[in-house]
Amino acid sequence: MTETDKLPSGRDRIQSLEMRGITKRFPGVLASDHVNFDVKSGEVHALLGENGAGKSTLMKILYGLYHPDEGEILINGKPVRISSPNDSINLGIGMIHQHFMLVQTMTVAENVALGLPSSRGVLTDLDRVSKRIIELANLYGLKIDPSAYIWQLSVGQQQRVEIIKALYRGAALLILDEPTAVLTPQEVDELFVIMNQMVRDGHGLVFISHKLHEVVEISQRISVLRDGRMIGTRLTSETTKQDLANWMVGREVGFTPDRGLVECGGPRLEIKNISCGSDRGTPGLRGVSLDVCSGEILGIAGVSGNGQRELAETITGLRKTTGGHVILEGADITGFDPAAITDRMLSYIPEERMRDGMIKDFTVAENMILREHEKMPYSRYGFLNLREISQHADALIKKFHVKTPSRETHAKNLSGGNIQKIVLAREIFRTPRVIIAAQPTRGLDIGATEYVRDQLLEQRKQGVAIMLISEDLDEILALSDRIAVIYEGQVMDIVPRAEATPAKLGLLMAGVHPEAA
Amino acid sequence: MISDLFTTTVLIGILASGIRLSTPYLFAAIGETFGQKSGVLNLGVEGQMLLGAFASFYVALTTGNLWLGLLTAMFVGALMGLAMAYVTVNLHAEQGISGIGFYLFGLGMSDLLFQKLMGTVETVKGFPEIYIPGLSDIPGIGKIFFSQNILVYLAYLLVPLAWFVLNKTTLGLKIRSVGENPDAADSLGVNVARIRYFTIILGGTLSGVAGASMSIALLNVFQQNMTSGLGFIAVALVYFGAWSPIGVLGGALLFSFINSLQLWMQVLSIPIPSDIAVMMPYVVTILVLVATVSKVRAPSALSKPFERGD
Amino acid sequence: MRQKLDTLFDALLPVIATLAALAVGAVMLLFLKVNPIVAYAALWDGAFGNSNAFAETLVKATPLLLVGLGICISFRGDVINIGGEGQMIIGAVLATWVGLNFTGLPGWLTITLSMFAGFVGGAIWGGIPGVLKAYFRVNEILSTVMMNAIAVQLMNFLLRGPMIDPAQAELASQIPQTARLEEIFRLPRLAPTRLHLGALIAVILAVLVYILLWRTTLGYRIRAVGQNPHASRYAGIKVQRYMVLALLLSGAFAGLAGATQVFGVNYRMITDGSSSGFTGSAGFNGIVAALFGGLHPLLTIPASILFGALLVGANKMQRVVQVPSALITALNGLVVVFVVSSEIIRKRRQRKREAVAKRENDTPPPPAGVGDTKIQQAEAGS
Amino acid sequence: GTAATQAPAAKFRVAVVMPSSTTDLAFGQSMYDALVKVQKEMGADKFEFVYSEGMFVVDDAAAAIRDYATQGFDLIIAHGSQYGSSLQEIAPDFPKTSFAWGTTVDTFGQPNIFAYEALSQEGGYVNGVLAATLSKSGVIGVVGPIETGDAKLYIDGFAAGVAATNPDVKVNVNYIGSFSDVALASEAATTHISAGADVLTGSAQMVVGAIGKAEEAKALWFGTQSNQASLAPSIVVASQVYHWEVMLKEMIALIQKGTLGGQSFTANLANGGQVIEFNSGYSLPADAQALADKTIKGIIDGSIKITLP
Ligand SMILES: Nc1ncnc2c1ncn2[C@@H]1O[C@H](COP(=O)(O)OP(=O)(O)OP(=O)(O)O)[C@@H](O)[C@H]1O
Ligand SMILES: Nc1ncnc2c1ncn2[C@@H]1O[C@H](COP(=O)(O)OP(=O)(O)OP(=O)(O)O)[C@@H](O)[C@H]1O
Ligand SMILES: [Mg+2]
């Protein structure tokens, strides 16, 4: 008996699953338009599409979170009724959500145990659950502490909890909605190992990602959605990344031009020996020193939770420092409040955009002026200038191709990628002197990703100093002039782009100096 | 004089009276704790208490059976809870305001029934004090802690029980998750509506018992609006206790002790205007919270109706 | 046309819900052996029967509207202010003190100063829980409930002590009331009824609050802090300060409501030992009115009138058919529950309309892809 | 066809507006009971009354008073000291209607306002004398609502009675700050008992629970405003009861003769507007009974003067 056999499993229950003629309307949006989709056991079926194409909606229908206006779902050829997640869980469907479904104030074990029958009847059996979590984690190579509270975990770790939750329930069919968006390349590799193992075990997987190389690597079939319509399904073996890109956006996509070298125009942002605490009460930064030149992109590489967030927040004034200085264009801004720092034309694209960068119940237009709401021309003598605000919003919506029914739509009703575009548009449009960009392309579709990268390069050309915090090594390597690797609140090393290789960075990110290794 | 306060009679008096006074708060506030833990703010506690107080009193008066009275109070409270649950869970009604509606309904209805069914104030023989052999003979504290009526004991048993249910059972896990992140709970097949129905009805039931603890155990009368704002204080105590039954107990005791302290201060002719004395428990409760900064935040989904995205 | 009908239905929805609640009330009336038709005719008559009745309704609606405006502000700022009762009291106390002591000034000036004092009094009583919440993390539901009780005792203390009517101080019974305001220091009447200037002030303020919330940076900030304190900090808003401000403003409006009650209706403060004797529970009912109005300052106007009419009409009903006042209280409770429950119908209809509207003029989606800038290959760098 | 029915022998119509309810076993009920008695005496065909209870809110009461006045009631009673201002406002607009305001002595110099009050200190004094006599522990507890009006008069009179009888007896007074908090009132009674009180009294409707506490502790109770013997037959010694019907009848007579107001009435022991009702269930020692009778007589004939603080 292998370890896996001891775990609950319903993997035999779904040989094939088929969605037929699924239609779903939201106010102002046709999110699914007579979509057909199917998955079989033992395959990874990737679902592609631009932001707002309707991928998550389709999967939420499958998981019972949304009810389709039309269409039916068949399992092993027989129609089934899925009216709630309870139904789908019972049928053997599991889902890892794009936006985490975790209870922040509870532990990992509690989050996993939630909703499951307990071996101790009415009492929780968290010890047992913890033990099994560790078993599972070992089995699939996921490191996780069952007794940690979710709020103590980094985004990447939280993602692992989501995976564990689904694995724990032994889903026959697993939907992974952009699981890799927040993972490091190593973590993605680990996830793929797990996924491959699951496929061999006879699970069916639906995999959503905007990263074509991942899709090509892991899937057997690929379907593409565009504006709620199913464009088609192909075998992965019969397609290439370039085909896919064209197919998805509906026209030719080009290649990166030479970025060209930009002269360093002197340091614009200097960080001197900064220290601060973290939300978990542990030290967040321990004496970090960095500087970013005008016209330079400094990449900050590192596994999530190693101080990236604290770094961004101390610079932007959102977090108190316990030592050191932040110097912006020669002026010491340590301890300034966020407004004063914003006024000095420092832009910040926060990592947790839904929480920190955006007000869900505000309209798109209101969100577009979040950082400048008290400034001319949006506000005069304390009064908002609605005409200016509308024009501004319309302009940004157009320029950044934000897919929204109107500028008056509440931000919460937009797809993840489009929410991201609002933040980006807002932060870039204000012609900043310095940009702190944390995971700026996370969750974006290829077109949008390229657009953002283009914009960052364009800003760099304008002489803006950019700090790019990303766990995506490809992105770091593609954009940075220099790369600082951060580990446990300290800078391990700063490597010029020319000398950086994924291997070298990988070691540094793991806290190992290459020369020591 | 101030020094008169520090005699054993007074201290024992304050303890005993604090424990008695805290009983209705405990029932009501622990009921409310369950509701709030699951994300439902019920401001109708006072109305539920009044109906419970009347129902138990009337049944006890007419049948002579206190236990039947208590059961009726529970039933009536549960019924009010059921209505509140339907309105807030199914109809997504704003919780605070529907609570005020239920408060008004309970306030009026209990009085109306009182006038129509009884017509004037009467008394019943309420639950007697139960002396726990041995323990109640301990000098001083014995009489305070171990010669109370059954509902006082039950209230104090409820505290660890509630703590246990919330923290050690699968039900408690579901309740907490539904109050923090109903979307997450829902995505794991937890029936958010059912859990909230349960906690709201439980809250109503306990509020009914809180009312009964006044009308057929502590006071043995029914009078219109006899709770006199006590239900609202109970809601406030949930915040004081930071959504923990133990904290609620602390708050209920603090408030009751200070209240009985001010009664004693008046009795001992300590020169302080009566109105200012009456203010004391309210002021002290706030000051204590100011002094002990709590990091605990309200359940994230508190007072937000749950609705799936579609 | 269809659209107009829809809007009309939505506007009438609270009225329909009220009628439904009254239908349930009819059953209760039948149990009391009272003819519901007679009873409700009296209710209507009492609220709208003649100009005097309607004036009474408006008088009743005035404090509801003022408190409700404050509630619109605080609830939009995600601050639950249930301290309206106490804030009304303290506002009234301060205003009365000014009105009784600044008698050397011209009437209009003393009135203006008094109204301002009411505003300030309420602001103080709302500001304290605001500060406690923002800087000491004391939950505002707790503190406002407690502050209500404190205000009542403070009022009792003042009215039977330092502020007692000198005439009463002489008498053995010592009725706890202040002296009466002289005629020139009262809010002028708008018609030969009890309708006073306060009603007009409240309506003007409703427009101002609307402007405040949606047309000013202050309102933007209050709403931002209410929706998401994290993003607000990011937006450079001093979160704590605006939390305090939301409660403070909310209290100020309640304080003004207290002041207009004294200067427009009662002409003195008097206590029966509870808060409702003076406030008529407007501090609570104002919350109901604001929520009836969907936390929209302008919609709170009709909502307050509806609720005011109900309160005034119900009293008339009690007089005509001699039902216990308890029935009226219970009936009010039912109306509140029914109206708040009916909201879902409005929301559902609106959502349906939006969906239908979209389908009817479905425009082709904008071209996929981004911009005219050259698209670059995703993994170019690697 | 109203002309025919409004014959000379028209009914006398009274409306009363009161803050608490007609069933509160205290202030509100005392007026309601009085009106019922008047109706019984005059006959339902000659006398009818309506009431608005629960008029805690002063301006609701004002609206009610004005409405009754418009409907042509003969006498409108504002049964609450907080209604004075409203009457002062309304009465001049209805010069043909008679109004009565209690409890106070102030008619505002209006020809159509009667004022009435109860000298609660008298009953309080008698109760106090008895209490001082019956107390063995030498400690007496008093539970009051807020320190004003009728309750204060009664309690001050009570304390004066105790002091006059036995200055060594201590009177502890507790004002609980509310007319409705039954729980706190009863806890106040318990506090008094713990502090050694063996005789208790209290004013207003929230004392109903306190009486039960006295009964449990076998302490004696003195009532006021209504006869509270039914709540605890074994320990209620006596209750001061208002008989408003005495002055009501006088008022009605005056109105029927054309005097619509301008006079003030006092319910006291002398005119029978106030009566000390002894509880037959409690066997009061003969000497105590004699002392009580003597005190009542003394107050009536003026030989006993009650001085309030
Ligand atoms: N609950 C909702 N209410 C209204 N509109 C919604 C809702 N959920 C999704 N939509 C809309 O439906 C469309 C499809 O959204 P969906 O989240 O399925 O996109 P997606 O393909 O997952 O995009 P992304 O790659 O950005 O995650 C979008 O236009 C979105 O605005
Ligand atoms: N979710 C929330 N619910 C209620 N109040 C909140 C919430 N989040 C923040 N606050 C309030 O806003 C204030 C600011 O929030 P936060 O905890 O981010 O600040 P802080 O780190 O204490 O900031 P500072 O640097 O100003 O001390 C807090 O003191 C708290 O009172
Ligand atoms: Mg998605």
Ligand SMILES: [Mg+2]
């Ligand atoms: Mg802080």
